[in-house]
Amino acid sequence: MADEVRVVIADDADLVTARAEARAMAERLGFPRPDPTLIATAISEIARNIVVHSGGGEIVLKPLEDANRYGLMVIATDAGPGIRDVEAALRDDYSGRGGLGLGLPGARRLMDEFAVVSQTGRGTTITMTMWCKEGQR
Amino acid sequence: MSEMSQNPSRADGPRTTDDPTVAAEQEQLLPQLVAHLREHRSKLREEWVGRIRDAHLLEAMTQQEMAAETTSVYDNYVEVLETGSVEALQHYARDLSERIIPRGVETHEVVGIVLLLRDVLARSLFEKYQRDFSLLNRILDAYEPAANRIANTVAVSFVDERERVIRQQQDAIRELSTPVLPVRERLLILPIIGVLDSERARQLTEQLLAGIRTHRAKVVVIDITGAPDVDTTVANHLVQTVDASRLMGASVIITGLSPTIAQTLVDLGVDLSKIHTMGDLQGGLEEAERQLGYHVTRKDGATTT
Numbered sequence: 302m303a304d305e306v307r308v309v310i311a312d313d314a315d316l317v318t319a320r321a322e323a324r325a326m327a328e329r330l331g332f333p334r335p336d337p338t339l340i341a342t343a344i345s346e347i348a349r350n351i352v353v354h355s356g357g358g359e360i361v362l363k364p365l366e367d368a369n370r371y372g373l374m375v376i377a378t379d380a381g382p383g384i385r386d387v388e389a390a391l392r393d394d395y396s397g398r399g400g401l402g403l404g405l406p407g408a409r410r411l412m413d414e415f416a417v418v419s420q421t422g423r424g425t426t427i428t429m430t431m432w433c434k435e436g437q438r
Numbered sequence: 439m440s441e442m443s444q445n446p447s448r449a450d451g452p453r454t455t456d457d458p459t460v461a462a463e464q465e466q467l468l469p470q471l472v473a474h475l476r477e478h479r480s481k482l483r484e485e486w487v488g489r490i491r492d493a494h495l496l497e498a499m500t501q502q503e504m505a506a507e508t509t510s511v512y513d514n515y516v517e518v519l520e521t522g523s524v525e526a527l528q529h530y531a532r533d534l535s536e537r538i539i540p541r542g543v544e545t546h547e548v549v550g551i552v553l554l555l556r557d558v559l560a561r562s563l564f565e566k567y568q569r570d571f572s573l574l575n576r577i578l579d580a581y582e583p584a585a586n587r588i589a590n591t592v593a594v595s596f597v598d599e600r601e602r603v604i605r606q607q608q609d610a611i612r613e614l615s616t617p618v619l620p621v622r623e624r625l626l627i628l629p630i631i632g633v634l635d636s637e638r639a640r641q642l643t644e645q646l647l648a649g650i651r652t653h654r655a656k657v658v659v660i661d662i663t664g665a666p667d668v669d670t671t672v673a674n675h676l677v678q679t680v681d682a683s684r685l686m687g688a689s690v691i692i693t694g695l696s697p698t699i700a701q702t703l704v705d706l707g708v709d710l711s712k713i714h715t716m717g718d719l720q721g722g723l724e725e726a727e728r729q730l731g732y733h734v735t736r737k738d739g740a741t742t743t
Contacts, residue, residue: 313635320667335698338667342702345669393707407670407706 343408355381371433380424531595618649624656631664639675659722663694693722
């Protein structure tokens with residue numbers, strides 16, 4: 302089983318790295334198309350949030366394995382201002398800064414599991430997972 | 439790096455420079471040491487080359503190149519040891535990087551060969567002074583900090599040079615990768631290739647709008663076949679570019695959306711219903727020609743190649 306991968310997110314260039322690492326790991330784990338792209342795009346959304354709103358953080362990619370399926374878990378943490386109203390941020394059309402307002406809800410729709418823990422003034426952790434739907438590969 | 443900070447007395451200057459007699463003696467030791475390295479130049483250089491070969495470094499070089507490079511690196515190394523001048527050292531390191539990077543030499547190889555040379559020379563000092571342990575110690579006190587400084591400077595300079603090359607290439611790619619191409623009167627093509635970050639997206643919109651004005655374009659085909667990732671930010675840039683083009687009097691057709699990207703955009707919830715998309719560039723061009731009233735026919739009997 303592959304090891305987890307950690308990507309420091311500080312600017313736009315790191316998004317490219319995070320996306321590429323996620324795509325590579327998903328392909329290595331055997332995710333069928335278009336799943337690697339969906340995972341990479343979800344990471345793109347939350348990594349962009351980190352760059353725009355908190356100035357920096359990190360993303361950890363973790364291969365998962367249980368009795369009969371494979372998965373990829375993404376843990377994104379930052380020490381930014383936090384999200385004041387997580388419920389609202391997960392609704393479409395909520396936008397912190399002039400985007401389409403689809404970042405968080407979009408990422409949630411792309412992945413199978415999605416959880417946000419945020420503390421105002423302390424930072425945000427987003428954990429999201431995609432499971433490989435082809436069972437035992 | 440951590441090894442160095444744990445062991446500062448080795449990386450810093452000679453331990454006992456505050457004692458004037460010892461300092462004076464050390465000034466005597468360095469020329470003595472340099473003379474020894476010059477005297478045994480060919481033997482030591484060969485030994486070094488052997489070690490480089492054993493470590494499988496610089497395998498991209500031919501025998502002649504290897505001989506030429508190692509000779510020049512050896513002589514420069516000894517010269518820097520002798521003069522101790524920082525400028526000479528930096529010049530040496532920069533020169534080494536500039537010559538060696540275009541040959542595809544990796545960072546670990548450059549650092550590796552410099553460390554090997556350091557070790558080969560240190561061994562030869564051991565051999566020469568093994569009878570007099572305290573003299574050997576003082577010789578090493580003079581040699582080690584100078585040798586470590588060379589290794590350090592070479593590594594830093596190599597990385598700097600590499601970063602400079604990467605920056606240059608990034609600028610070049612930026613310049614090259616957003617061409618606005620007039621294909622027919624009033625028809626522009628904008629192929630998007632590579633990752634669209636905010637800076638590139640901004641530049642691209644600017645160039646397109648300028649192109650629309652210059653060429654008095656009515657239709658623009660933006661082809662995103664070469665864009666590997668489209669997330670909401672990129673989609674947003676596209677929507678804004680389309681809106682701005684429309685204000686300038688040009689309609690936009692987007693082509694080259696892969697099935698995967700189309701699916702991703704739907705999952706994300708991006709609304710592209712206002713945007714006119716066509717499957718591929720050819721379809722986009724045909725649609726653009728239709729809108730502009732062009733009618734393209736093929737001559738009878740023309741061969742397709």
